[in-house]
Amino acid sequence: MARQIGFGIIGIGNMGSAHARMMQDIPNVKLVAACDIKESAFDRLPPESRKSVVCCTDIEKFWQVPELEAVLIAVPHYSHVDLAIAAMEHGKHIIVEKPISVHKKEAERLLAAAEKHPELVRSTMFNQRTLPAHRKLKSMIDNGDLGEINRVTWIITDWFRTQLYYDSGDWRATWAGEGGGVLLNQCPHQLDLMQWLFGLPEKVSAQVKIGKHHDIEVEDEVNAYLEYSGNCIANFITTTGEAPGSNRLEIAAQKGKVILENGELLFIRNEVETGEQIRNSTSGFAKPETWECRINLPVESRQQHAIIVENVADAIISGKELIAPLAEGIRGLELGNAMLLSGLKKRTVTLPIDSDEYAQMLGELVKNSRFIKKESKEYVAENMNSTY
Numbered sequence: 232m233a234r235q236i237g238f239g240i241i242g243i244g245n246m247g248s249a250h251a252r253m254m255q256d257i258p259n260v261k262l263v264a265a266c267d268i269k270e271s272a273f274d275r276l277p278p279e280s281r282k283s284v285v286c287c288t289d290i291e292k293f294w295q296v297p298e299l300e301a302v303l304i305a306v307p308h309y310s311h312v313d314l315a316i317a318a319m320e321h322g323k324h325i326i327v328e329k330p331i332s333v334h335k336k337e338a339e340r341l342l343a344a345a346e347k348h349p350e351l352v353r354s355t356m357f358n359q360r361t362l363p364a365h366r367k368l369k370s371m372i373d374n375g376d377l378g379e380i381n382r383v384t385w386i387i388t389d390w391f392r393t394q395l396y397y398d399s400g401d402w403r404a405t406w407a408g409e410g411g412g413v414l415l416n417q418c419p420h421q422l423d424l425m426q427w428l429f430g431l432p433e434k435v436s437a438q439v440k441i442g443k444h445h446d447i448e449v450e451d452e453v454n455a456y457l458e459y460s461g462n463c464i465a466n467f468i469t470t471t472g473e474a475p476g477s478n479r480l481e482i483a484a485q486k487g488k489v490i491l492e493n494g495e496l497l498f499i500r501n502e503v504e505t506g507e508q509i510r511n512s513t514s515g516f517a518k519p520e521t522w523e524c525r526i527n528l529p530v531e532s533r534q535q536h537a538i539i540v541e542n543v544a545d546a547i548i549s550g551k552e553l554i555a556p557l558a559e560g561i562r563g564l565e566l567g568n569a570m571l572l573s574g575l576k577k578r579t580v581t582l583p584i585d586s587d588e589y590a591q592m593l594g595e596l597v598k599n600s601r602f603i604k605k606e607s608k609e610y611v612a613e614n615m616n617s618t619y
């Protein structure tokens with residue numbers, strides 16, 4: 232039988248239990264252990280794995296499970312860094328759920344620790360990198376098919392959430408429990424894709440609305456303006472309070488316009504580059520002639536998260552290149568932190584942001600957080616990092 236990597240999951244909540252189900256169908260992976268601070272969480276494991284998986288509420292027992300080689304960390308955000316570092320110290324390969332941490336300074340701490348373990352595979356769960364449309368767009372940009380990119384607009388307003396969703400966990404949508412709102416929970420995928428596709432901007436100015444649509448203390452609407460080196464600007468618009476909402480990425484480039492919406496990729500190509508038409512046209516109004524290319528995307532039957540886990544197992548077994556290396560997780564995080572810093576301080580910020588300044592701002596917000604005021608102080612003490 233082909234080699235199987237023994238995986239453990241820390242945090243058997245909504246996502247961890249989904250990961251446990253998904254792992255059943257990955258040939259080179261075997262779920263061997265699960266860890267959660269609540270015993271009742273293990274009821275969410277698939278019945279078949281419940282028999283064979285070692286379930287631990289004590290993390291020290293979890294590390295000792297003999298077949299455990301790799302760990303998927305799917306707990307609330309503030310615990311990602313400490314658990315990931317502990318996993319590496321116990322010689323385990325890691326996949327850290329998004330975002331890799333709540334703020335840049337903590338991500339720096341994690342990446343410094345990870346650098347000491349080049350023998351381990353270290354990944355993050357940027358499952359949306361596996362989507363055929365995103366992969367195709369990345370290759371089109373990298374191949375120069377679009378020419379110089381001048382404007383990017385991402386309207387990602389279909390992350391609709393109700394008050395019941397926010398009330399479903401006391402850590403949710405609080406500065407102390409989650410570290411932010413739509414930028415920290417829903418948008419890490421798009422923030423990662425923004426930097427993966429277009430790089431990081433030089434400047435960020437953002438309008439951030441706190442609890443505009445919900446009774447929450449963190450942001451549920453963001454309107455950001457990004458300035459890149461060269462000739463490119465971007466708008467990033469997101470909310471959890473709009474229905475039906477949109478997920479539309481539009482790219483205006485010299486060689487035409489690309490629209491990614493509803494999983495479909497449309498490229499309206501200019502016969503001559505826009506700049507050339509502006510300079511050389513003998514008409515005052517004529518746009519370049521265009522032709523429309525609806526891009527055929529490969530059908531991907533595998534589940535996004537399963538592709539990431541399988542990729543990590545392949546990296547452990549045969550050194551396969553990672554789809555989502557941990558070290559890249561800091562980039563989208565920094566972009567989201569920059570939006571919050573700009574929005575809350577009401578000024579344009581320059582990247583790289585000062586990670587100490589951000590940590591200090593967040594520390595002030597944490598002090599007044601509802602989560603700390605709730606009864607669950609023990610949980611906070613266990614899960615908060617003390618590095619503010």
Ligand SMILES: NC(=O)c1ccc[n+]([C@@H]2O[C@H](COP(=O)([O-])OP(=O)(O)OC[C@H]3O[C@@H](n4cnc5c(N)ncnc54)[C@H](O)[C@@H]3O)[C@@H](O)[C@H]2O)c1
Nearest residue numbers: 242243244245246247266267268269272305306328329356
């Ligand atoms: N990649 C994706 O598509 C995706 C989707 C949703 C959530 N997530 C991420 O997954 C993570 C978990 O989110 P969720 O919605 O499953 O949360 P959740 O609240 O449903 O589950 C978290 C679980 O972790 C447990 N837990 C908390 N602290 C722990 C600790 N120190 N040790 C062990 N167990 C602990 C809790 O008891 C709970 O069972 C977050 O980082 C979130 O951003 C990723």
